[in-house]
Amino acid sequence: MKLMLATLRRDAVLAARNPGEWLNPLAFFLMVIVLFPLAVAPEPDFLSRIAGGVVWVAALLATLLSLDMLYRADVEDGSLELWHASGEPLYALALVKALLHWCISGLPLTLLSPLLAVMLHLPDSAYLALFLSLALGTPVLSLLGGVGAALTAGIGGGSLLLALLILPLYVPVLIFAAGAVYQASLGLPYTGELAMLGAMLSLALALTPWASSAALKLNGLR
Amino acid sequence: MWQQVVQFYNRFASPKWFYQQSSVWVTWLSAVAITGALTGLVWGLLFAPADYQQGNSFRIIYIHVPAALVAQSAYIMMAVSGAAYLIWQRKMAAWIARAIAPVGTAFCLIALVTGAIWGKPTWGTWWMWDARLTSMLVLLFLYFGVMALQQAIESSDVGYRAGAILSLVGLVNIPIIKYSVEWWNTLHQPATLKLTEKPSMHPDMLWPLLIMIGTAYVFLLLMIVLRTRNEILWHERKRQWLSKVLEF
Numbered sequence: 409m410k411l412m413l414a415t416l417r418r419d420a421v422l423a424a425r426n427p428g429e430w431l432n433p434l435a436f437f438l439m440v441i442v443l444f445p446l447a448v449a450p451e452p453d454f455l456s457r458i459a460g461g462v463v464w465v466a467a468l469l470a471t472l473l474s475l476d477m478l479y480r481a482d483v484e485d486g487s488l489e490l491w492h493a494s495g496e497p498l499y500a501l502a503l504v505k506a507l508l509h510w511c512i513s514g515l516p517l518t519l520l521s522p523l524l525a526v527m528l529h530l531p532d533s534a535y536l537a538l539f540l541s542l543a544l545g546t547p548v549l550s551l552l553g554g555v556g557a558a559l560t561a562g563i564g565g566g567s568l569l570l571a572l573l574i575l576p577l578y579v580p581v582l583i584f585a586a587g588a589v590y591q592a593s594l595g596l597p598y599t600g601e602l603a604m605l606g607a608m609l610s611l612a613l614a615l616t617p618w619a620s621s622a623a624l625k626l627n628g629l630r
Numbered sequence: 631m632w633q634q635v636v637q638f639y640n641r642f643a644s645p646k647w648f649y650q651q652s653s654v655w656v657t658w659l660s661a662v663a664i665t666g667a668l669t670g671l672v673w674g675l676l677f678a679p680a681d682y683q684q685g686n687s688f689r690i691i692y693i694h695v696p697a698a699l700v701a702q703s704a705y706i707m708m709a710v711s712g713a714a715y716l717i718w719q720r721k722m723a724a725w726i727a728r729a730i731a732p733v734g735t736a737f738c739l740i741a742l743v744t745g746a747i748w749g750k751p752t753w754g755t756w757w758m759w760d761a762r763l764t765s766m767l768v769l770l771f772l773y774f775g776v777m778a779l780q781q782a783i784e785s786s787d788v789g790y791r792a793g794a795i796l797s798l799v800g801l802v803n804i805p806i807i808k809y810s811v812e813w814w815n816t817l818h819q820p821a822t823l824k825l826t827e828k829p830s831m832h833p834d835m836l837w838p839l840l841i842m843i844g845t846a847y848v849f850l851l852l853m854i855v856l857r858t859r860n861e862i863l864w865h866e867r868k869r870q871w872l873s874k875v876l877e878f
Contacts, residue, residue, distance in 0.1 A: 559796060572778050573779060580806065619795055
């Protein structure tokens with residue numbers, strides 16, 4: 409527990425000292441969103457229909473950008489081995505890392521979502537759906553992404569491989585989250601989709617740290 | 631009973647035993663696969679009656695349905711062999727998992743392509759973003775991911791384990807494919823064949839289909855055995871037993 413808190417504090421300090429690492433994906437996220445009205449069509453009617461999907465696709469890409477560095481530094485400087493030697497379960501490390509990743513990627517995206525909703529002319533009825541779908545869905549992205557990051561941490565040039573491994577696993581989250589926003593923009597109930605996202609989050613919270621820790625153990629064998 | 635299972639597993643996990651026994655299996659499996667494919671294809675494509683709505687285009691199910699079933703089963707087999715490797719660390723399990731991946735990918739591609747060819751005259755489009763089609767496409771990407779990961783890691787043991795972990799995580803997609811047509815009311819029709827119910831197809835159409843499904847599984851086994859034999863040849867190339875076997 410003490411080690412978990414210490415790691416969380418260390419990584420938070422590291423993130424605060426290197427703001428570029430997490431601000432760049434956020435800027436990228438904003439720019440991708442701006443590209444859609446410019447490239448596809450700027451009409452408000454049209455934008456409001458595709459807004460949920462656009463925000464979610466951009467969120468997936470931004471999450472991928474910051475995932476690659478999740479374990480890489482720890483593998484390279486030996487912190488991972490120290491953690492392993494300390495006898496604390498790697499399960500806990502995977503949870504801490506996913507939580508921290510969510511704090512610097514998913515959480516800011518969630519907080520930015522009302523601004524994006526305005527930019528993309530999302531109907532008022534869908535603001536809450538977009539916010540809630542991001543709040544429930546982005547932790548799943550961080551948790552699943554943690555497995556991919558752990559698998560590819562020791563491989564040179566693993567970031568493209570990471571995208572290849574993880575994007576298929578993100579598809580169900582994308583379908584239900586974008587579905588919730590779309591339903592809400594039509595004024596239809598969307599609690600079913602949110603419940604599915606919540607179910608995915610519970611499942612990911614219980615199972616992915618276990619897979620990540622199995623993958624992290626491989627780095628010692630390499 | 632249990633001891634016999636363990637004994638069989640231990641023998642099965644020995645590359646030498648597998649290599650020596652499997653040459654007979656290859657003969658039998660290929661004989662069954664060739665006979666089955668000839669019977670099923672000739673019966674299905676030439677003699678089965680045409681569908682009253684779809685005409686002759688329905689005949690593609692004799693390829694499409696077996697390929698789709700085998701693509702999913704192959705993924706489960708790959709994940710289970712991967713799990714066996716993670717738990718008991720027998721190299722044979724990892725080699726079998728490696729042998730399955732490209733075969734399953736090929737079946738997945740066949741299912742998607744034949745589905746598109748059938749969809750054009752029947753639905754009027756090559757592709758629909760329908761739940762089952764999309765989840766089959768995700769299955770294809772999962773196969774790609776597992777193969778890419780296996781290839782990217784040089785140390786074979788770590789590569790096997792990484793591939794096994796990824797294929798186990800991807801296993802959640804299989805029930806999604808299976809039940810997608812029941813959960814979401816989409817374009818792809820629900821399964822015509824169910825183990826628990828009497829089939830709704832006419833026996834003249836059904837029998838060739840059952841023969842083709844059986845044949846596809848036999849062919850999958852044949853491919854796995856052949857590819858596993860290749861893996862054994864490569865990995866055990868410096869072992870004495872192999873050079874002794876190959877001398878004869």
